[in-house]
Amino acid sequence: MKGIRFRPEQEGLRAALFDLEADIMEVVWSKGWKEFAVADVQRELERKRDIAYTTVMTTVGRLHEKGLLSRERDGKRYVYRPCMSRDEFTEAMARDLLGSLSGLGHEQAIALLVDQVADSDAEELGKFEALIRKKKKELGG
Amino acid sequence: MKGIRFRPEQEGLRAALFDLEADIMEVVWSKGWKEFAVADVQRELERKRDIAYTTVMTTVGRLHEKGLLSRERDGKRYVYRPCMSRDEFTEAMARDLLGSLSGLGHEQAIALLVDQVADSDAEELGKFEALIRKKKKELGG
DNA sequence: AGCATCTACTATAGGCTATCGTAGTTGGCG
DNA sequence: CGCCAACTACGATAGCCTATAGTAGATGCT
Numbered sequence: 001m002k003g004i005r006f007r008p009e010q011e012g013l014r015a016a017l018f019d020l021e022a023d024i025m026e027v028v029w030s031k032g033w034k035e036f037a038v039a040d041v042q043r044e045l046e047r048k049r050d051i052a053y054t055t056v057m058t059t060v061g062r063l064h065e066k067g068l069l070s071r072e073r074d075g076k077r078y079v080y081r082p083c084m085s086r087d088e089f090t091e092a093m094a095r096d097l098l099g100s101l102s103g104l105g106h107e108q109a110i111a112l113l114v115d116q117v118a119d120s121d122a123e124e125l126g127k128f129e130a131l132i133r134k135k136k137k138e139l140g141g
Numbered sequence: 142m143k144g145i146r147f148r149p150e151q152e153g154l155r156a157a158l159f160d161l162e163a164d165i166m167e168v169v170w171s172k173g174w175k176e177f178a179v180a181d182v183q184r185e186l187e188r189k190r191d192i193a194y195t196t197v198m199t200t201v202g203r204l205h206e207k208g209l210l211s212r213e214r215d216g217k218r219y220v221y222r223p224c225m226s227r228d229e230f231t232e233a234m235a236r237d238l239l240g241s242l243s244g245l246g247h248e249q250a251i252a253l254l255v256d257q258v259a260d261s262d263a264e265e266l267g268k269f270e271a272l273i274r275k276k277k278k279e280l281g282g
Numbered sequence: 283a284g285c286a287t288c289t290a291c292t293a294t295a296g297g298c299t300a301t302c303g304t305a306g307t308t309g310g311c312g
Numbered sequence: 313c314g315c316c317a318a319c320t321a322c323g324a325t326a327g328c329c330t331a332t333a334g335t336a337g338a339t340g341c342t
Contacts, residue, residue, distance in 0.1 A: 003329090006147035008237035015241040018330060039288070055332045057290075062330080076338060077289060094253050096149035097238045100156040108228070110269055112235045113254055118276045125277050128251050132270045135259045139266075144298090159299060180319070196301050198321070203299080217307065218320060288339075295332080303324080312315090 001067040001092060016093045020059045025068060029086040035079050142208040142233060157234050161200045166209060170227040176220050 042056040183197040
């Protein structure tokens with residue numbers, strides 16, 4: 001997944017994808033499409049606003065380059081498939097983000113996360129601890 | 142801190158700032174400057190490579206816009222000051238990033254973090270656990 | 283064969299970063 | 313007192329990326 005950047009001031013998907021990219025993945029995931037063509041996406045987006053076929057096509061192509069969609073020739077057109085579910089994508093994003101965090105300083109990052117979790121929900125700390133125990137056990141043998 | 146975006150494929154500071162921006166903040170922080178002018182930065186950067194005064198100036202200006210440097214007129218020039226230390230910046234970034242993860246659900250975020258820490262350094266898990274215990278104690282009493 | 287439809291390629295506009303040219307100001311020196 | 317060198321801000325340009333659309337080629341139905 002190359003060329004992804006984050007805009008923390010944006011919400012949800014839009015933090016990781018540009019607006020039109022996000023709109024498109026939103027459609028694909030919410031419709032549960034396993035495979036689709038550009039025209040399918042365009043038809044769907046057009047219900048909300050005017051948008052040219054070619055605009056959608058270019059952006060779908062970018063999503064392909066970014067590794068979110070795979071594609072395959074089907075005669076004259078391409079058929080696209082989502083490479084991952086929305087949850088998988090979120091998770092991949094989170095991994096990337098946490099990766100950058102550790103570059104900034106692991107311990108500090110961890111401390112922040114612990115703080116944040118504790119502040120929002122003290123109960124979660126228990127689950128957190130349990131998870132670490134489990135992981136330690138796994139690693140230990 | 143507006144207009145900051147992340148490039149997870151980059152290392153450290155460069156994940157949060159563009160290359161020249163990062164170079165400049167690196168200089169400012171590593172020199173421990175409390176206040177400085179564009180010329181100071183340029184002189185320093187020029188030890189490594191050729192770079193025009195104006196290039197530095199423009200980028201310092203952007204760092205001001207992004208909220209990393211405050212500035213004040215001093216006759217014909219500006220005097221700049223870092224708004225935060227490197228650690229404070231890291232922390233602010235981390236907070237922003239973790240904020241974008243809120244879409245995830247804390248539990249999932251935690252699981253990912255634990256995995257990641259365990260993968261990169263099993264020993265850290267111990268510190269991690271200790272941190273949680275401490276936090277629990279704080280909350281409990 | 284002819285027209286409407288579908289699609290990919292390519293081009294353009296706008297935004298952002300990195301880079302520098304230029305022109306205006308200031309301070310020191312003859 | 314005037315001139316030159318140094319310093320500085322502003323503005324311009326090139327390059328990259330996103331969003332958007334125009335156009336031309338292929339296909340299929342009549």
